[in-house]
Amino acid sequence: MTATVRTVADLMTSPAVTAGPAETLEVAARRMAEAGVGSVVVAEANRPVGILTERDLMGVAQLRPVEGAFTDVPRGLKGVIVAETEIGEVRGLEGFYHYRQYSAVDVCTHYGFEDAWALLVDGHLPDADEAATFRAELAPLRRLPEPVAEVLPAIARAGLAAPGGAGSLDALRTAVSLLALAEGFRPSLDVSPERLRADGLRLGAAVPTLVAALHRLAHGMAPLEPREDLGHVANYLYMLHGAEPEPMALRAVEAYMTSTIEHGFNASTFTARVVTSTGADLGSAVVAALGSLSGPLHGGAPSRALDTLDAIGTPERTEAWVRDAIARGERIMGFGHPVYKTYDPRSAMLRDIAREMGGPLVDFAQQVEATILSTLAELKPDQELHTNVEYYAGVVMELAGLDRTLFTPTFAAARVVGWSAHILEQARDNRIIRPSARYVGPPPPQPLPR
Template identity: 40%
Template sequence: MNKNICFIDGLEGILKYREVDINELVELPYDAVSYLLIRGELPGEQELAEYSARLHAERGINREVMDVIRMCNLNVDAMEALRTVVSFISQFDPDLNDSSQEGNMRKAIRLIAMVPTIVAAYYRTANGKEPVPPDPSLSHGANFLYMLKGSKPDPLEAEVMEKDFILSAEHELNASTFSSRVTASTLSDLYSAVVSGLCTLKGPLHGGARSEVMNMLEAIACPENAEKFVLEKIEKREKIMGFGHRVYKTYDPRGTIFKQLSRKLAEAKGDMHWYETAETIENAVVCELVEKRGKPIYPNVDFYSGVIYKYMDIPPQLATSIFAIGRISGWIAHCFEQYEKKKIIRPRAFMLDEC
């Protein structure tokens, strides 16, 4: 497995997982992209069928896990519950202490398969509804929406969810992947590494930005209010959520695909309201920050994904946990690479000055 997990050209706006461009990846099933990240190569037809079957078989959660979900505070962001529950489920994994490649692969499959079920079960419980068991005939994205809403999703929503998971799956050494890798570098187990990733992803400067984008859209309410909102934020030197990136100094290619998908959803629903509000925000930010002040602040992965969730009636409390469902394959790919190195990550304090 020697292809780089991820390649980013932040000036040209290019993103590849294992040398495959994001625009090609987004046309594949999530399971194939997950396999690519973790195993290093795209699966053949038979390999994909087997991998998907293993994922489908591990989607269920046991009664004890449901008990813990019910004990969680049901009024908080789903990331609070997800972090706790992922930590809890490790004790039921028969491979917990098997750090062989096969043992780690079995844990990886359980984690990737169970995280969507945990998020959906938490959401339904929080809304006074019974959890919906997974449907093995559905794709990763369609099954998640089915478990969340209790009915089979329409094909466009299922496609958008699948692409959302793919676009969120991997992004080199971002903050949450870094913390997962640091945990794995101590040869701690995969559950601990994933919990580290979850804890880091939830911050508003990282994956938490997606729910902040949704709150911002709600606060702005309509395209007519967008420019004033942006100008006031800039005047107060406040950050506009869903914009800017440490690596991209041009359009984030994931953001561009999310924008196309949000337009497709808006048109299909015959409701351009959120799309137009978002586009007006984007135009105002680009005009004020890029064109007038020369700062490379463009929409990032969290901006138009927030718009998509508005159209799919997904509440802000779920936004970061949905990001985590996609990102878990990337975390695991990095942990596997780190396990092979058998070398602890231990930077010196002065290196923080560069962060």
């Protein structure tokens, strides 16, 4: 038998993929990626003058081989699609967002918190029987395991020194981490989708219990055991205040929490997906997401919007106050959004609920809102700055009797549901999220100082 001798001609790419010496590295890299080759012949006036390899590019750009071209993206990844999702979407120009295929505002108006939860996690709006089964599945999960309940007073005491206080998101983050540890959550890479779903329900059901317990402990009150006969939001308000909520307060907080369950690829949701993409457990992803949510530019603003109303004091002072704040380079809390460039539909829904609740705070907030909007339009004519969810969320929660320190933890108690849905989706079709950065420091390698 004769051995087959393979020649260069058998393997070479023909015609040769070439690049010009004056072309940018990005263009050459893209051509390599499109042709599926690891090098190009550098040609000038149809004469080969050199070879550029993927390794050369990696040396310069500190990039690992990737399938696509090396692409610069806008700061903050604005407008960049980084994943596919069936969970929902925010259409910023239309002022519309949806949970799966349904308008989120319609879901908030016609369904309860647990129904929206089932929709996101299980994929469809439950019928009456399914809704009852889902609620019955969740209710016992509100109870905390003994080792966690025992440590909560210590977390609350430690939190007294924290800027946000003992009932803050930092305290919640610590407690959630402890709960995930006590529950023995395993890496998402190693568990079944059913197990991961169960972990998500466990955290989602227990977070309000943690928030309420930390809040009560921070105010010298004993935590209350959750009640299984109440709905998720009604039980949360009961655990906070020790009494069943008034129907209007319940409707307002339930609408707020349902409208906040999920909102596209915001920073905390993206964080949860990045952590999950490493195969880490659901608890780690939620703890990281809580950290992301704690920033004032994301979840930390609803109480600040009310603080703004306090600082303004009377409607006549609004315009001068806004002008001063903008002159100092500050942002007006409760206005502007990275995606909505028109009204925020959540804000419109909550404004309607606030109007239904009525009272001097609502009248004041509406007057101030109108002046802030017109002043911002004058001072920042190139920006589309509209009222965001947090402005009326603050008003509605204040009227429902929630302490200001609870605003962000309440937001978190709702959003943990959306994070869980995203964690499940990420784990189902996972790929580690690992982008690149352009190195812009002094050219390496420099000699060591000694």
